[in-house]
Amino acid sequence: METMLRSVAMSGYFDVTRRLGLNPAALAQQAGIDAAALANSDDRVPAAACCRLLELTAEKAACPTFALLMAETRQKFGTGVVNVLLAHKRTLREVLLAAVEYRHLLNEALAVYVENAGETVTIREELVVEPGTPTKQAIELALGVLARHSSALLADHWKPRAVHFTHAAHADLTFHRRFFGCPLEFGSDFNGFVCAAADLDYPNPAADPELVRYAESLVAPLDPMGTDSTALEVRKAIYLLLPLEQATVEPVARHLRLSVRTMQRQLELADTSFSALVEEVRRELAVRYMSNPRYPIGRVAALLGYAQQGSFTNWFALRFGMTPRDWRNSVGRRGK
Template sequence: MRSFIRSAGIRGFRSVVEAHQGDAALLAERYGVGIEALDSDDVLVSDAAMGRLLEGAARELPCPDLGLQMALHQDIGILGPLAIAVQNAPTVGGALECASQFLFVHSPVLSFSIVADPEGRHGEVGLRYGSADGGVPPRQGSDVGLAFVHRMLRFLVGGPYGLHSVHLPHRPLAPSSRYTAFFGAEARFQQESALLRVPRSLLDRPLTGVDEALREIALTYLQARFPEPGRTLAPQVRVAIDRSLGSAPARIESTGRLLGMHPRTVQRKLAAEGTSFGILLDDARRESALRLITRTDLPFVQIAALVGLSEQSALTRCARRWFGATPRTVRAQGSAADPEAGAP
């Protein structure tokens, strides 16, 4: 079965390619990545297609340090809701453990973990980035992933964090000095895995400006929406539904094609996760309808179309079931409670 990564993982691709006088859209099409993924963080992209795109672009431009250059366009925000929980952890170690626990929200095929120092030094640990199955991502994928972890750590502590050395599983794609300059530490190649070697004491370093209440809200959301790493199909289906609302009928058949699964397989896996396509579709319509009713002045007939309902009367029936009131009443109540409701 194919696995998918949020397109946030290729943020910066268009900018880097265009800086090298390349055509990002043409490259994406050539390697099987939808053009819409170049300008959105939440498109699901096949991990295999993403790997081919990065390797192919690096070769064709040529831009051997493509992954490092892309990382300069990425910040902690590419993790979506996980970013809030990470940056509001009490310590660096807590932030890294949170990232390790919930990275599957960003991609079920990637992993991040704190491991023993590969050189056996007790005062150091390794921060390992790789494939969830224990394998190694493609070369450019390893570069951009580890470079992002490095930049995330600098962001969390506000500067250098004591990096001792960088391990990469491949030969240098660009001159080794390029890696040394980027990471500010010795880069070692053809190693067993991609990791950053850091002082063990870094894990106990407290983070500043932490909002514990905000962290709890983010964790509650993650735990409710993404209960466990093995249950990753429902969020992928939900993302597919969210992106199709208002532009194409949200059907299990089209979602199955996107995920590379037969519709019956989608049904079976969702049932094992305690949900169904219908429940996810209804949830998506409810959330979208509430936002459009209370935060815009759009006619109800247009809102019905935007959430994939056939007519305004269908929206009225759904609103009574969802909110216990008609769309008109919901809008009036929302406007009274929120002075910004109705703004575009």
């Protein structure tokens, strides 16, 4: 089943592309997207194709900050009942938790997880699309939009301690520094923000509990998760929780607000299983982490849930036909 997103997630694409002197409809067609569907915020378009479109446009425009230019157009939460619901929650923490709850109505490819650690909070975002899909621009768009929404909600009280990206840094980070206004960490373990826990609980001046309750009553009957979407949501949760050593049945079911029994039954109906999805995600993340020479192999093993490097080496050799060290040497030679 192809992962889709609502075209509203690409809001700003046409305006920014034209501003850079390019033809957005022609580029959309080149990426395999119906330009009319992309222009209609209520239509759905393939998530992987949108990722490719962002990369293609940034390359054609010679503009590495293309996604952040799109994010700059997002002054406030968009229209639609879910966005109204989010915009009027009492705190940013409640906004993020609601975004997780209604994730299947916002962007099927985007996974969000709020990790509490004492006085700090880590907001993790992950894009789960077909393996091999370039996501550098798409991740920067997702984090840029989160920053814009958080700033609109909290004004000067949005002061993240750092923003993290799993991809490598751009040659010139001047625009990124101005846009995010906080330290930048590239080549990180995750994509997301580290914030003070207190900032997430600062009151939203625009909060309206009555409006939120009304919006929730309208959202409730919309697009309930079916068996196919449950498999996708489990996969996304594993992406987020595996590096935290929490990608077991109970934490994943809890994250999805499902009972373990219900989750497993729906996975069976989708002709898959929890263990099969963990294996798929572990393999994909292994390629991501092993491709980053900054990560020692022992660190990769830990991020993939192995306490012992030897166990990871055995698993890797079975899946890839060579040891992690040989694989990394082979990839390094091909990259030269």
